[in-house]
Amino acid sequence: MADKVLMKGNEAIAEAAIKAGCRHYFGYPITPQTEVAAYMAKRMPKIGGTFLQAESEIAAINMVYGVASAGLRVMTSSSSPGISLKGEGISYLAGADLPALVVNVQRGGPGLGGIQPSQSDYFQSTRGGGHGDYHMIVLAPSSVQEMAEMTVKGFELADKYRMTAMVLADGTMGQMMEPVDLNFEVAPAPEKPWATTGTEMKRKHNIVNSLSLVPEELEKLNIARFERYELVKRNETMYEEYMMDDADIAIAAFGIAARVSKNAVNEARKRGIKAGLIRPITLWPFPDAPFKKAATHVKQFISVELNMGQMIEDVRLASECKVPVTLCNRVGGMIPSPEQVLDAIVKASK
Amino acid sequence: MVENNSAFRIPHSALRRVTLIVGHYGSGKTNIAVNLAVAARREHERVAIADLDIVNPYFRTKDSLDLLREKDVRLIVSEYANTNLDIPALPQDMYAVTDDRGLTCILDIGGDDRGALVLGRLRPAILEENDYEMWLVINKYRPLTATPADAIEVLREIEAAANMRCTGIVNNSNLGRETTVADVLASIPYAEEVSALSGLPIVLTTAEETVAKELDGKVKDLFPLALQKNFIERKIQ
Numbered sequence: 001m002a003d004k005v006l007m008k009g010n011e012a013i014a015e016a017a018i019k020a021g022c023r024h025y026f027g028y029p030i031t032p033q034t035e036v037a038a039y040m041a042k043r044m045p046k047i048g049g050t051f052l053q054a055e056s057e058i059a060a061i062n063m064v065y066g067v068a069s070a071g072l073r074v075m076t077s078s079s080s081p082g083i084s085l086k087g088e089g090i091s092y093l094a095g096a097d098l099p100a101l102v103v104n105v106q107r108g109g110p111g112l113g114g115i116q117p118s119q120s121d122y123f124q125s126t127r128g129g130g131h132g133d134y135h136m137i138v139l140a141p142s143s144v145q146e147m148a149e150m151t152v153k154g155f156e157l158a159d160k161y162r163m164t165a166m167v168l169a170d171g172t173m174g175q176m177m178e179p180v181d182l183n184f185e186v187a188p189a190p191e192k193p194w195a196t197t198g199t200e201m202k203r204k205h206n207i208v209n210s211l212s213l214v215p216e217e218l219e220k221l222n223i224a225r226f227e228r229y230e231l232v233k234r235n236e237t238m239y240e241e242y243m244m245d246d247a248d249i250a251i252a253a254f255g256i257a258a259r260v261s262k263n264a265v266n267e268a269r270k271r272g273i274k275a276g277l278i279r280p281i282t283l284w285p286f287p288d289a290p291f292k293k294a295a296t297h298v299k300q301f302i303s304v305e306l307n308m309g310q311m312i313e314d315v316r317l318a319s320e321c322k323v324p325v326t327l328c329n330r331v332g333g334m335i336p337s338p339e340q341v342l343d344a345i346v347k348a349s350k
Numbered sequence: 351m352v353e354n355n356s357a358f359r360i361p362h363s364a365l366r367r368v369t370l371i372v373g374h375y376g377s378g379k380t381n382i383a384v385n386l387a388v389a390a391r392r393e394h395e396r397v398a399i400a401d402l403d404i405v406n407p408y409f410r411t412k413d414s415l416d417l418l419r420e421k422d423v424r425l426i427v428s429e430y431a432n433t434n435l436d437i438p439a440l441p442q443d444m445y446a447v448t449d450d451r452g453l454t455c456i457l458d459i460g461g462d463d464r465g466a467l468v469l470g471r472l473r474p475a476i477l478e479e480n481d482y483e484m485w486l487v488i489n490k491y492r493p494l495t496a497t498p499a500d501a502i503e504v505l506r507e508i509e510a511a512a513n514m515r516c517t518g519i520v521n522n523s524n525l526g527r528e529t530t531v532a533d534v535l536a537s538i539p540y541a542e543e544v545s546a547l548s549g550l551p552i553v554l555t556t557a558e559e560t561v562a563k564e565l566d567g568k569v570k571d572l573f574p575l576a577l578q579k580n581f582i583e584r585k586i587q
Binding site for chain 2: 004005006007008011015031032035038039042043108113114115116172175176177178179256259260263333334335337338
């Protein structure tokens with residue numbers, strides 16, 4: 001492939017997944033992520049992979065469960081209402097400790113909502129999404145290049161911790177076109193001695209299952225899983241700080257909201273207001289450290305979100321409510337403009 | 351001199367009555383169709399652009415509504431374009447394209463073969479009148495049309511779905527707003543090979559206006575483009 005290619009975010013996800021060795025994609029079309037499926041439909045047959053448009057989202061996520069059990073890199077993608085349908089299957093993946101990649105290109109809701117961008121599945125993604133005690137690793141790209149890189153990262157982390165990783169994007173990230181450099185290295189997938197690949201009569205058979213008959217054992221499994229989550233928190237938390245060293249006002253924003261906010265921070269700096277940005281890249285685990293640190297010198301956090309205020313709760317928790325946290329938002333498919341964010345910064349500076 | 355390099359000027363002979371713009375998903379058809387329609391209005395009294403995209407609910411000719419109104423170009427578009435109603439709706443006045451033969455029409459067709467299926471309805475009248483061109487838009491920097499062979503595959507799929515043959519190629523190779531003069535020049539051998547493999551002439555090579563100024567004299571049939579802002583760009587810039 002050429003040095004750079006012009007891709008939609010959705011296409012970048014699909015091509016990066018192929019680059020990461022994913023040869024199994026199961027999905028069901030829904031705007032604004034349909035290009036992931038369309039791209040896979042075109043590419044997979046040419047590289048000996050499997051593209052399957054399932055009869056429903058529920059079928060697709062259970063096919064993911066099957067391939068993950070066999071130890072192969074596998075993914076599905078959807079948008080908000082479709083992710084809700086997959087919720088049960090995602091919980092089963094967690095219960096069986098299976099690595100998989102789920103992509104959510106969010107649209108406005110609740111219900112059928114609309115087809116324009118949104119970040120209103122933050123709670124759903126970071127708290128698990130389906131039933132039961134579990135987490136997914138949630139990655140929030142903020143450019144088409146990151147859509148590709150986070151997809152690869154998602155596969156790697158999923159394998160490393162036997163967890164589901166989610167790329168949480170939104171309609172703008174999925175639809176926008178930007179030049180992408182896909183010439184980066186991808187480490188080969190690790191060995192998966194737990195996978196159900198056939199014993200060849202040489203070992204005890206492996207079992208993949210999320211059902212436990214003995215409550216004492218189920219408790220142990222849950223505790224062990226959360227010990228693993230602690231490792232993820234310690235090792236894999238990612239964030240970007242922008243002009244935070246001397247900041248008086250800190251914006252918290254991820255994905256498309258972070259891009260808008262960066263413009264607003266630059267504009268505020270031109271006006272002599274010391275604004276900065278903390279951009280969580282992993283939404284779970286949430287990057288507590290930069291917020292805790294910033295709370296010692298900023299006088300206000302502004303959480304910029306495309307929802308009615310969801311990440312704001314994590315900002316409050318991480319900063320231990322030491323300084324006020326306010327919300328700057330648009331919903332229903334709308335995006336805060338750089339002017340709106342700037343206004344919020346100016347107001348906070350007074 | 352500057353005038354010749356600015357947007358909305360077609361570098362060669364007048365357009366046919368109907369120009370169909372087809373191509374791969376995301377190849378730049380809508381941008382080109384809007385620019386062609388505005389350019390056509392310089393030479394023709396009555397010009398329309400028909401948005402017949404049944405594939406993508408975003409990035410529609412409607413994004414350029416203000417420009418089209420200002421330039422007095424009629425927009426034939428479904429009332430549901432750019433709304434939350436995600437259905438493959440066609441405009442109620444789409445038959446003006448074939449019924450009103452005094453109208454110079456640019457047809458913006460949806461991506462790939464799926465988008466070209468829409469031509470089934472219009473094909474008999476277009477062929478019968480026989481005053482049309484069907485131009486394939488190609489972009490070397492799009493991953494699924496990065497090689498001439500891939501571009502030819504898309505061409506054949508579109509022709510099969512439309513049941514019509516393309517008559518020319520528009521080389522719209524670009525990397526979005528990062529496109530350089532070198533990027534455009536590097537795409538020329540690619541476009542020439544697509545042309546050789548298909549037997550179709552390269553009718554236009556496009557470049558964004560400022561890039562086009564630097565390409566003056568270096569590229570044949572250069573068509574400078576005023577890039578249209580889509581809904582994302584209008585929302586976040």
